[in-house]
Amino acid sequence: MKRVIFYILLTLGALVFLYPFLWVVIASLSPENQIGNLTFIPTSISFDAYSQMISKIPIFRAFLNSIFVATCVTAGVLVFGSMVGYALSRLEFKGRNMIFYMIIFTMTLPFQITLIPQYILMVEFHWVDTYWALIVPYLMNALAIVMFRQYFKSLPQSLIDAARIDGCNDFQIIFKILWPNSISAIVTIGIITFMTSWNEVLWPLIVIREDKLMTMPQLVTLFAVGGRAESQLGVKLAAATMLALPIVLAYLFFQKYFIQSMASTGLKE
Amino acid sequence: MPYMLHFFLFIAFPVVFSIVLTFHKWNIIAPMQYTGLANYIHLFNDAFFWKSLGNTLIFLAIHIPLQIIVALFLAEVLNQKIKFRGFFRAAFFLPVIVSGVVVTILWQQLYGFDTGLFNRILTSVGFSKIGWLTDPSWAMPSIAIMATWKNVGLYIILFLVGLQTVPAHYYEAAELEGANHMQKFFNITLPMINPTIFMVVILSTISGFSLFIEPYVMTGGGPLNSTLSAVLYIYKQGFFYYHMGYSATLGLFFALLILAVVAIQKKFIEKEQ
Structure with a gap:
């Protein structure tokens, strides 16, 4: 039991370092009005942000x-x-x-x-x-x-x-x-x-x-x-x-x- | 020896030239103007420079202890017999290799006042929002926390190397005496890895003094210049206002200060050992 709690905490710790990066990728793929959401899988994917960025820089x-x-x-x-x-x-x-x-x-x-x-x-x-x-x-x-x-x-x-x-x-x-x-x-x-x-x-x-x-x-x-x-x-x-x-x-x-x-x-x- | 040419061109010459520059006023376009000690006098009366120096020291004062505690704790955890150690190590290390620009853009969102993750957590458990980047007394600590998150992976690795040099039989002997985990950590681990701790202090002092991109992207040095770091100020003097002579003076003075701080740290360490 103690082991299980230990691994759960450790995994949470790893998420603190990994999730923000995942979030950036997801948010960059979301339509502008859904960016604030904290999800693991985007509900709808849009490449708008990318095409706009490519046209700007x-x-x-x-x-x-x-x-x-x-x-x-x-x-x-x-x-x-x-x-x-x-x-x-x-x-x-x-x-x-x-x-x-x-x-x-x-x-x-x-x-x-x-x-x-x-x-x-x-x-x-x-x-x-x-x-x-x-x-x-x-x-x-x-x-x-x-x-x-x-x-x-x-x-x-x-x-x-x-x-x-x-x-x-x-x-x-x-x-x-x-x-x-x-x-x-x-x-x-x-x-x-x-x-x-x-x-x-x-x-x-x-x-x-x-x-x-x-x-x-x-x-x-x-x-x-x-x-x-x-x-x-x-x-x-x-x-x-x-x-x-x-x-x-x-x-x-x-x-x-x-x-x-x-x-x-x-x-x- | 091509090295000698490169050395004289890009290191020896700039150092000498920088000292010459400190006695001049120059905006690159007009010819240089000899001004004697004016730059130095200006430096000592320049409230912004002292403010930026103070800010950098505040940053170091938060960043270094925080970094050591977090890194040591996570290294100690990873040093246990655990599964997937490689995975966890790689996860903690990821921010180290990513550009500071990416990390800063990312944390800007986490620190957002209304929609940022941190304030959403705070309000959901009943606290009031914090102006992470808008409150002058919070802005520099916020940047120090972010820098810790970015760099801690490297120091975890260094501590892991240090921890592995502690002989296992020390722990076995302590266990026989009935020592618990905390006692083992404070009585065996900590004294044994002292050299690693000192090394981490020196490394993070040097890297902390060059704080630039984080405040540049995140706050531009604001609010109320509370995150204006010394390098950011040197950059602004040189490349916003084109005060080349003065900027070189600041650079020289700051560099000597860094050398002095590191020298004092090294002296202190030698005495301890």
């Missing part, structure tokens, strides 16, 4: 922008992160430790300090309202470098020595020898980077003004804050659903990796 364009930006950023972080991580863990050169400490130092710097100067840099480069502004500042990431360095250190040196005897250069060693042996590190860093980039909203708000270049979270934010949703709740919720959907779908399939990845960034600090 370029949501599909924003979706593609987000995919493009997050993919470029993730690829950059993985390629450059593993290169720098390799150099710091396996190559001997002057000032190696100093560079490593500098990287650690940048991890402790709050972003508030570089926000304005970075924006001005974008203005000077004429990168405002271009994809460059969304991608280039994020191509390198201190956390990714540190994680790659750590992971490469755990791999046996004999792997690299053998490759060298076979005549591989440093790039071949990184991408042909180390990468296939670091799948878990790559998945972890890839997921964190992609997710952070996908959900980033403050920076796009600053450097992008044109609708057709906006990322999804930015577009939905401005839609919700500005007058364009015209206080029609359904339309707002439809936009929110579209924004959440891709990452929730990815989460359903790769749930274990998401949790591991996020937990490992927390533990690294």
Whole structure:
């Protein structure tokens, strides 16, 4: 009996975290006058909110922008992160430790300090309202470098020595020898980077003004804050659903990796 | 080393430039104007900035303890021998991965004055409605509750990792002595996972200081600036009023403050251990 009550309470607890999302989806699919209802199954389904939203904002364009930006950023972080991580863990050169400490130092710097100067840099480069502004500042990431360095250190040196005897250069060693042996590190860093980039909203708000270049979270934010949703709740919720959907779908399939990845960034600090 | 180029361009240069900027007045279009310490003097007399700082601290003061209690409680529950643990863990974690914009739009509905779920529950059990987002003394706590709901999943995972490091024989010994669940929790679990608690405090301090999107979408900083967070104020100074020099000054000052707070926390922790 005690067990049963325990599971009922636990399930209620889980509902507190799950139901609100379900409600958003249901409400976005309901006709405007039924939105307030708290149900599990909508009584009537209407796609009005979605068609109105699509006519008001370029949501599909924003979706593609987000995919493009997050993919470029993730690829950059993985390629450059593993290169720098390799150099710091396996190559001997002057000032190696100093560079490593500098990287650690940048991890402790709050972003508030570089926000304005970075924006001005974008203005000077004429990168405002271009994809460059969304991608280039994020191509390198201190956390990714540190994680790659750590992971490469755990791999046996004999792997690299053998490759060298076979005549591989440093790039071949990184991408042909180390990468296939670091799948878990790559998945972890890839997921964190992609997710952070996908959900980033403050920076796009600053450097992008044109609708057709906006990322999804930015577009939905401005839609919700500005007058364009015209206080029609359904339309707002439809936009929110579209924004959440891709990452929730990815989460359903790769749930274990998401949790591991996020937990490992927390533990690294 | 491409890293060095990127480092100098996007980190070292901005830091130096930001310090230079703090001595100037600049709206990007007209040339920079040297103003000496004017920005700093303005900062110390800027009631809005101190208000935004105070708001951020109020947020942290509610958010951090609440987060630790809820996360620790749920982690303790999940650490029992239960079925479907993976499912429950995944459910609590879901809000962590979803964009803050979605969460904020969603909670705006829950907090609605007339039709919001919370007020409907309150009135149905006979209480009067609360102006969650319209009452200045409630607005920031409301945002802190929402932030807890969004982030707690991550901290549950961290606590679960911590709980699993407690050796099982400690509990067995305590059981032999006849300790009940509460006694075991306060005498064994809590002291053993102290390091995890400290880590959670530092992590949520850092993330709490960057509070921006929640008040931006939910309240725009109102009512009566009660949810104007420091980052939101910096953003407004820079990109609404184009006070670049002043905004950089605020950013620098705030960043140093964060570093100081985290350094003090770390010192305190080292002393404890």
